[in-house]
Structures are given as structure tokens and as C-alpha cells.
Amino acid sequence: MDRFSRVLIVAGILCFVFAFVLSGLYPYMITDAKTPEASIAELAAVVPPVFKSLKDADPSGFVAAFPAAAGALSPLELLTETPDEAAVQAGEAAWRAVYAEALQRGRDNYIADGCWHCHSQYVRPVANEEQRFGPVLPAANDNNALQRPVLWGTRRVGPDLTHEGGLRSNDWHLAHFANPQGTSPDSVMPAYPWFLRTGFQVRRTIAPEVAEREGLDPATSYPVPGLYATQAEAQAALERVKAALPSSLAAEQSRLLVAPGTSFNGRGFSLVAYLQWLGTWTPPAARAAATGGEP
Amino acid sequence: MSSTSVPLHPAGDGGRDLPAEHAVSGALVEKALIRWHFLFAVGFLLTSMASGFLVSLNFIHAYPFPGIEWFSVNRLRLLHTNEVAFGFLVNALVGALYYAIPRLTGRRVCARWLGWVILVVWQALMVATSAGQVMGFTQGVEWGETPTGFRPGTFVLEYIPVDFLIELGAVLLAIQFLVPIARSLHKRMYVSLWYISAGLVWLILTYVMGNTLPEWTLAGSSGAATAGLYIHDLVGLFLTPLGWGLMYFFVPIILRQPVWSHALSVIGFWALAFFYPLNGVHHFLLSSIPMSVQYGAIISTMAVEIVVTTVIVNFFATMWGKGYALRSSLPIRWFYTGMVLYFITCLQCFFHTTLTLQAVIHFTDWVPGHAHLVMLGVFAFWLIGIITWLWPRITGHEWYSRRLNSWQYWLSMLGLMIMFVDLLAAGVVNGYMLRNLVPWMDMVRAMGPFWSVRTFAGGMILLGQMLWAFNLTMTMRGGRPYDYRSDLVLPDGADARGES
Numbered sequence: 148m149d150r151f152s153r154v155l156i157v158a159g160i161l162c163f164v165f166a167f168v169l170s171g172l173y174p175y176m177i178t179d180a181k182t183p184e185a186s187i188a189e190l191a192a193v194v195p196p197v198f199k200s201l202k203d204a205d206p207s208g209f210v211a212a213f214p215a216a217a218g219a220l221s222p223l224e225l226l227t228e229t230p231d232e233a234a235v236q237a238g239e240a241a242w243r244a245v246y247a248e249a250l251q252r253g254r255d256n257y258i259a260d261g262c263w264h265c266h267s268q269y270v271r272p273v274a275n276e277e278q279r280f281g282p283v284l285p286a287a288n289d290n291n292a293l294q295r296p297v298l299w300g301t302r303r304v305g306p307d308l309t310h311e312g313g314l315r316s317n318d319w320h321l322a323h324f325a326n327p328q329g330t331s332p333d334s335v336m337p338a339y340p341w342f343l344r345t346g347f348q349v350r351r352t353i354a355p356e357v358a359e360r361e362g363l364d365p366a367t368s369y370p371v372p373g374l375y376a377t378q379a380e381a382q383a384a385l386e387r388v389k390a391a392l393p394s395s396l397a398a399e400q401s402r403l404l405v406a407p408g409t410s411f412n413g414r415g416f417s418l419v420a421y422l423q424w425l426g427t428w429t430p431p432a433a434r435a436a437a438t439g440g441e442p
Numbered sequence: 443m444s445s446t447s448v449p450l451h452p453a454g455d456g457g458r459d460l461p462a463e464h465a466v467s468g469a470l471v472e473k474a475l476i477r478w479h480f481l482f483a484v485g486f487l488l489t490s491m492a493s494g495f496l497v498s499l500n501f502i503h504a505y506p507f508p509g510i511e512w513f514s515v516n517r518l519r520l521l522h523t524n525e526v527a528f529g530f531l532v533n534a535l536v537g538a539l540y541y542a543i544p545r546l547t548g549r550r551v552c553a554r555w556l557g558w559v560i561l562v563v564w565q566a567l568m569v570a571t572s573a574g575q576v577m578g579f580t581q582g583v584e585w586g587e588t589p590t591g592f593r594p595g596t597f598v599l600e601y602i603p604v605d606f607l608i609e610l611g612a613v614l615l616a617i618q619f620l621v622p623i624a625r626s627l628h629k630r631m632y633v634s635l636w637y638i639s640a641g642l643v644w645l646i647l648t649y650v651m652g653n654t655l656p657e658w659t660l661a662g663s664s665g666a667a668t669a670g671l672y673i674h675d676l677v678g679l680f681l682t683p684l685g686w687g688l689m690y691f692f693v694p695i696i697l698r699q700p701v702w703s704h705a706l707s708v709i710g711f712w713a714l715a716f717f718y719p720l721n722g723v724h725h726f727l728l729s730s731i732p733m734s735v736q737y738g739a740i741i742s743t744m745a746v747e748i749v750v751t752t753v754i755v756n757f758f759a760t761m762w763g764k765g766y767a768l769r770s771s772l773p774i775r776w777f778y779t780g781m782v783l784y785f786i787t788c789l790q791c792f793f794h795t796t797l798t799l800q801a802v803i804h805f806t807d808w809v810p811g812h813a814h815l816v817m818l819g820v821f822a823f824w825l826i827g828i829i830t831w832l833w834p835r836i837t838g839h840e841w842y843s844r845r846l847n848s849w850q851y852w853l854s855m856l857g858l859m860i861m862f863v864d865l866l867a868a869g870v871v872n873g874y875m876l877r878n879l880v881p882w883m884d885m886v887r888a889m890g891p892f893w894s895v896r897t898f899a900g901g902m903i904l905l906g907q908m909l910w911a912f913n914l915t916m917t918m919r920g921g922r923p924y925d926y927r928s929d930l931v932l933p934d935g936a937d938a939r940g941e942s
Contacts, residue, residue: 156639156640156643158715159640159643159644159715160643160647162715162716162719163644163647163648163675163679163719165719165720166671166675166719166720166722167651167671167719169720169735169738170667170670170671170719170720170722170723170735170738170739171651171655171660171664171667171668171671171722173732173735174663174664174667174723174731174732174735175660175664175667177732178663178664178730178731178732179660179661179662179663179664180664184661184662255593256578257582258580258581258582259578259579259580260514260516260517260578261514261516261517261519261520261580262516263582264516264519265516267805269726269729271728271729271801271804272728273728273797273800273801274801274802274873274876274877275876275877275878275879276876278879279876279879283730284730285730286662286663286664286730286731288662289661289662289663289666289730290661290662290663291661291662292661294661294662294665295656295657295658295659295660295661295662295665296581296582296583296656296657296665296669297582297656297661297662297663297665297666297669298582299666299726299729301584301725301804301805301809302805302806302809302810303805303806303876304501304886305882306882331882331883332883333883333886333887333890334883334886335500335501335503335886335893337500337505337508337509337514337515337516338508338509339514340509341511
């Protein structure tokens with residue numbers, strides 16, 4: 148045996164190669180090799196309202212994070228302004244570019260902060276996982292640029308995120324990143340203040356009759372879109388809101404106030420875009436099959 | 443003279459007139475390199491365990507640095523895993539190889555200057571890895587999180603390309619140790635050299651595969667298949683062969699007993715070479731990877747257990763009749779504890795790789811429990827044993843305190859046992875709660891007591907290593923000259939210095 152030692156070292160390398168072919172190359176050949184990997188631009192072809200509404204919640208912050216979003220019309224802007232067809236088309240193209248960038252950056256943050264250590268993206272057809280998390284996805288769904296490197300994960304301290312997109316609102320995610328125990332008592336997830344930007348915002352307290360009818364604290368308030376760096380800027384914004392109120396809502400003027408507030412920063416916007424995207428994309432072949440060949 | 447028939451060697455050390463297995467000859471072995479590699483290894487062991495301990499505090503709502511980006515829990519977790527694998531294990535393995543290879547081959551390592559280059563470059567890379575990981579430059583591949591330096595999936599360089607440099611370091615390591623093996627004075631290749639030379643070559647291949655393919659070319663399920671292969675190959679084709687290679691070297695020289703069956707050991711080697719790399723996909727069972735590949739991985743995982751049994755049988759047969767060594771020799775106790783835990787680990791694999799158990803225990807704390815048993819209970823225990831045996835020989839000083847070493851053993855061993863059983867139980871409870879659709883937060887709350895026990899056990903282990911580090915430092919700083927006879931393995935009651 149010793150006479151062949153050099154031959155056998157080659158055999159050792161062959162063992163490695165054999166295993167690679169059998170458990171690396173072979174599964175690739177019979178699954179993903181058949182269709183090209185979907186690029187991020189393909190994944191971002193349809194921009195969902197949940198992403199666009201991030202701009203409505205914090206217009207200046209969103210545009211600061213994604214300069215290309217300046218010309219992209221948010222749902223609120225489409226309602227309040229009257230853009231022409233060309234502006235809407237240009238806005239839609241801008242949205243797609245912004246969305247692609249946000250998905251990419253969001254995925255990068257998901258890796259950098261090790262989200263995948265505690266959250267899987269991997270529903271199995273056992274242990275009632277479909278009931279808890281949603282359908283099992285075929286290999287084709289993961290054959291996309293955002294799953295390279297694959298983010299299936301190996302541990303679930305937090306729930307699976309395969310179908311997280313659209314499950315919760317952007318505001319829930321904002322509150323959750325600021326203080327996970329606030330939305331999920333006893334959660335072991337740490338807070339992520341570096342996804343957030345703090346400042347001042349204009350808030351509107353609920354109407355006293357609503358508070359009484361619903362049994363709520365009369366001091367309950369909800370934010371008017373926009374987050375400002377200083378209290379003075381927020382006060383100026385409050386005056387603008389006041390001035391814009393129609394006379395029929397004059398009673399509301401006294402219910403406006405300035406308070407400290409939180410919004411996402413660039414990283415947070417990207418990460419929430421990525422989370423809201425998860426599970427929303429279907430590969431073209433599966434879409435065609437589901438609609439009987441119609442694209 | 444003692445009443446036993448154990449042959450004694452002349453007094454003294456340092457390459458005077460000792461049989462080869464006991465003398466450290468300055469000419470053959472690079473003592474300074476061994477010492478530095480061991481020092482860095484222990485340093486990284488402490489930082490790794492400290493970060494692991496901090497992470498565990500998060501799970502009992504007692505994390506001391508919340509809201510600081512560079513102390514984010516999940517980034518510290520990266521330090522925990524990467525520093526123990528590449529900082530502690532690699533440094534300690536390399537240090538041990540600097541001792542074993544020249545003795546097995548009768549040749550010096552390739553070049554002393556190359557050794558210093560590797561030493562310095564490797565530590566710089568480890569610091570760059572840790573710094574990059576807390577700053578957020580990591581890769582999303584388990585055990586392959588060392589920063590590639592490039593923005594994910596692009597060629598835009600945004601950090602030190604650590605991956606590339608580690609690969610270069612792996613090549614240098616192979617040159618350093620394969621040259622003396624190729625020039626060996628002995629005609630027959632001892633089984634240790636089979637394991638070690640194969641492990642060094644496999645490291646190069648494995649590292650390239652795991653740090654390029656899932657990141658650059660293969661997405662989704664095929665990426666997962668390759669990533670699983672990488673996770674497993676790093677343990678199975680690097681740590682395992684080097685670990686067993688060193689065991690086949692150190693156990694016989696400490697016991698002064700040849701390996702029971704050299705033929706069986708070589709069979710064990712080739713069976714490992716064939717079956718181990720086929721296991722990779724078992725990290726992603728019940729997934730969209732083709733079922734044929736998954737079944738293949740399951741069957742070869744079970745085959746590995748049979749291989750492991752032959753190796754274990756060989757080692758226990760080697761110790762046959764010298765069981766007292768477990769009491770009298772701390773290194774032997776570390777080694778054999780590691781072997782028993784290795785057997786348990788692989789036995790665990792045999793069962794939990796089945797789809798039936800996978801359905802329950804995957805995604806739970808069962809898996810970290812298993813991982814700690816392998817990385818700490820097997821490889822770290824072996825290397826701690828090796829360092830414990832070599833340290834007085836390298837420094838020339840008698841231990842500052844042998845009792846502290848014993849404390850380290852019991853704290854680490856009991857700590858690990860508590861942690862292992864605790865995480866296993868947590869995994870089973872968690873797995874059934876997942877299956878039974880228990881509300882998520884109820885499940886997290888149910889894990890609380892288990893996580894508290896884990897932190898306690900982790901504290902025991904960390905404390906043990908701190909005692910050891912203190913002991914190593916004090917020993918290095920001075921003390922009585924070391925007398926190798928104090929480490930001779932003798933039956934109870936016998937004394938090597940004839941003072942029984």
C-alpha cells in the first residue's frame with residue numbers, strides 16, 4: 148500500500164471531487180441549471196404599494212436615502228397631485244430602480260446583521276410548518292439573485308420569514324426594530340436602533356368622542372407623515388398642516404402637537420423593503436402555469 | 443526505582459540523551475513557533491468563549507451592551523464561531539503540527555521564516571475577520587462568514603479580502619508541512635501523515651469551494667447544497683483528519699504503546715475520505731434539494747458512524763490494560779473524553795439525520811448542542827490536551843499549578859455536559875412545540891429556563907479556560923525546570939522518580 152502513497156493522495160482529492168459532483172453539481176444540474184437565475188431587476192419589476200408608501204410616511208428621509216426616488220410618485224402624491232401620463236410612467240421607472248436598490252441593500256443588511264442566524268427562510272413539508280408559515284416553495288422560487296448566498300438559515304429563534312412580505316405593516320416593523328419587546332412581549336430579539344432615525348414629528352390626537360366610544364386614552368395620537376431633525380422644523384410643519392386644514396376641520400387644529408418620533412434610515416428602509424418582498428415573487432414559469440399560459 | 447516494570451528514561455530534557463518521543467530538540471522542532479501559535483490559540487479561545495457567553499446573556503434578557511451596533515448580538519455570534527474555528531482550532535492545530543510533523547518525518551518543516559510569516563499573517567487575518575464582522579462585512583454562508591471583501595455578488599472591493607488571503611495562508615500551510623512529509627526519512631507512511639497531508643490538501647479545496655460557489659454562482663437550493671457541503675467538509679475534511687492524525691501521534695507516545703492496529707487505522711482513514719464528504723446535504727434535509735441527493739447524504743452519514751466505530755475501537759484497544767492513564771495523565775483524559783464525545787456526536791448524527799427526527803429537531807437548540815459537542819467536546823478538548831502536554835516541554839518550566847489544570851478539565855467537562863443535555867432537551871421541547879403549533883411567544887418563554895442553564899454552563903466553561911490561561915501564563919513566566927518524568931504514565935502508586 149505504501150508504494151502507492153502518491154497515487155492514493157490523488158485518490159483523496161478524487162473523493163472530494165466525487166462528493167462535490169454528487170452533492171453539489173448533480174443537484175444543480177437537475178434543478179437550477181434548467182433556468183437562468185432571476186436578476187434583482189426582474190425581482191423588482193413590480194413595485195408593491197407597501198414599498199411606495201414608505202415614501203409617504205417619511206418623504207424627506209426616504210428621498211435622502213434613495214435620491215432616485217425624488218421623481219417617483221408615492222400613492223399619496225398620486226392622489227393629491229394631478230401628474231400627466233408621462234410623469235407617472237417616468238415615476239414608475241424610477242420606482243423600479245429604487246426598489247431594486249432597496250432589495251439589494253436590504254438583503255446585504257440582512258446578512259451583515261446576521262438576521263439569518265435566528266430567522267429561517269425555509270418552510271418544510273413536515274411538522275405542521277405549512278399551517279404556521281405558509282406553503283412550501285419549490286427550488287425554482289429560490290433561484291434568484293437575492294438567494295445567492297442562500298438564506299435558508301439553520302435555526303429558528305424567531306419565526307420563519309419565507310412568507311413575511313405583506314404579513315405586517317411597515318409601521319409594525321418600525322416599532323419592532325425600535326423595541327421588539329414592545330410588539331412581542333418577552334421576545335429575545337435585540338433592538339436595532341441603527342436601522343432608525345430619530346427626530347420630531349407632527350402628531351394628531353384622536354377625537355375625544357372616538358376616544359370615549361372606543362374606550363381609548365384621549366391622549367392617543369398618530370403621526371402625520373414626515374420626520375424632522377429639529378423641534379423648530381416640526382413646528383413649522385405643524386403650521387403648514389394647520390394652514391392646509393379646510394375650515395370644516397377647524398376643530399382639529401387644537402389636536403395637532405409636536406412630539407419626538409422615529410423613522411427608518413436608509414438601512415431600515417432597505418431592510419423593511421426586503422422583508423416586505425419575501426415570498427411575494429413567483430418565477431415566470433410558475434406564474435404561467437398558474438394562469439394557464441397567460442403571462 | 444518503583445516496583446513496576448515500566449522502563450524509565452534518563453533525567454533531563456531539551457534534546458540531551460532522550461528517546462525521540464520525549465525530547466524536544468531545538469534543532470528539529472521550532473519551539474518558538476509552537477509557543478506563539480499556542481498563545482494566540484488560547485487568546486482566541488478566550489475571546490471566542492467570552493463572546494459566546496455574552497450572546498447567551500441576550501437570551502436571558504441580560505445583555506450588557508444593547509443598542510450598540512458593533513456589539514450587536516448577532517455580530518458577536520460571528521466572533522464566537524469564527525474565532526473558535528479559525529483563531530483557536532487552526533492555531534492550535536498548526537502549533538501541534540510543528541511538533542508532530544518533524545518527529546514523524548525526521549525532517550524540519552519547510553522553512554522557519556515561512557513559519558513566522560504564516561504566524562503573523564494568520565493572526566492579522568483573524569483580527570481583520572473579527573473587525574470586519576463587527577463592522578458588518580460578512581458573508582451569508584455558515585462557517586464561511588469570513589469577509590470576502592467584495593460587496594456580495596459583485597467585484598466592488600469594500601474591505602480587506604480576507605477570504606483570498608486565508609486561502610493563500612492555507613496553501614502556505616500545506617507547503618510548510620507537506621514538504622517534510624514528502625522528504626520523510628521513513629519509508630512507510632504512518633497513519634497520522636495520511637490524515638494530516640490529506641487534511642491540508644482538503645482545506646485548500648474546501649475553503650475555495652465554500653467561499654466562492656454559494657456566494658458567486660449558485661443560488662437557492664443548489665447554493666444550499668454546496669454550502670452544506672462546505673459546512674460539513676470544513677469539519678469532516680479538515681478538523682477531523684488533522685485531529686485524528688494528531689491523536690494517532692500523541693496517544694501512542696504518551697501511553698508508550700503502539701497503535702493496536704495500523705491496518706484498521708488506515709481503513710478508518712480511507713472510509714472517512716470516501717464517506718465524509720458525501721454528508722454535506724444533511725444540513726438541509728426536507729428542502730427543495732432533490733430527494734435522491736438527500737437520501738444519499740443520509741445513508742453516507744450513517745456509514746460514517748460505522749467508520750467512526752472502527753477508529754474508536756482501535757484507540758480503546760490501544761489503551762487496553764493502561765486504563766490508569768485516565769487518572770494519572772490529564773492529556774490522556776482530555777483525549778479519551780474527546781473520543782467518547784466524538785462517538786456520541788456521531789451516534790447522534792446517525793439518528794438525527796433520519797427524516798423522522800429531522801422533522802422535530804431541525805431549527806432547534808438540539809443543533810447548537812450537537813455543534814458544541816463536536817467543536818468543544820472533541821476538537822477543542824483534544825487540542826487543550828495537546829497544549830497541556832506540550833506546554834511544559836515548550837517552555838521548559840514545570841506547571842505553575844497542576845491542580846488548576848484539573849479544575850479546568852472538570853469545569854469544562856461538566857459545563858459541556860450540562861450545556862449539551864440542556865440544549866438537547868430544549869431542542870426536543872422546542873421541536874414538539876413547533877410541531878404542535880404552540881403560539882410563537884409561548885415557545886420562546888418556554889425556552890427561558892433552558893437558556894438560563896446554558897448561560898450557567900457556558901460560564902463554567904469560560905471560567906475553566908480562564909484558569910487555564912492564567913496557569914499557562916504563570917508557567918511560561920518561570921518556575922521549577924520541567925522534569926518530563928512527572929508526566930510519565932504509570933500505574934497507580936508508581937512514581938517515575940523512584941520515590942514511591
